[in-house]
Amino acid sequence: MEKNNLSDILLVPVDFGDYYEKALEFAIRLASITKSQIHLIHVLDLRDWWLNELKEERLINEAFNKLLHISRLFGLPNDTKLMVLTGKRHQKIVEYAEQENVRFILMVDNYPFAQDEKRIGSTLEKVIMKATKPVVTVKNVPNTIFKNMLIPLDLTKNSRMNLLDSVSLALKFSSQLNLVSVLFGDIDPEKSRINEKVEKYSAIYTENNIPHTKKLIRKDEDLAYQEILEYAEEINCDSILIMTHKESTRFDNYIGAFAHHIINESKVPVISLNNASSSQTTVDLLSSVIDPLNIF
16 A cells, blocks of 8 residues: 655544543644644454444444544544544554554543543553654643744753654744753753753754754752653743653663653643654655754
């Protein structure tokens, strides 16, 4: 099957729960900017014990009719594609996104407002870990879409991909990028390794005419994510870009603690990229990026 252009499709998995509307509202806003087609899919896991006595065809028809109702309710364009798939939910979402070469997978956590034990739902977590496409988690739909993005930095070995991803998104959406990192202890900010990294990012942004800001936050305790989220609110950012895995690993079986907290607790959409999805997003950009420091 010939793949669609990368900019063509926004994938919205729908589980008919209480919160999918936010992802769909965000998709509608984003599609109007990128001129994308929206694909709504629902995955039936027929292994569930309570489905054993029911006929598969009837279940598929019922699910499709629900998708059709949602499409009409939200006034989706006539070219919106509706699909019902059967199998493991996370596996089918990842496979479909790869098959259709989608731009983004847009999802809402099953537990978006849990207070007692905050956690990412198992389907969302597995999609983030395994997808070869960027996953955007949505709790609220901001007034602007990818115009004021926060780029948290640390000293892990994901510099090349994270930098290229941020450049790619900024050039596509005419974004301002806001670099931020947390500095621990009594280290002189000017002499710190993280400041050196921030300055390298800044140089690339400047050469590519990307408006940006830089911020180092000093902190004594080891809870960097709290400072990042507070700063996100302070600057009124509309999205956060994070890498969930190290570059040396194609697929990991976990999401790091920092990324987990950001995805779970951010009030604005979070774009999650692993090594595979990052590579897909940026592969066509290398030839056009001005790189005075030879980072790429």
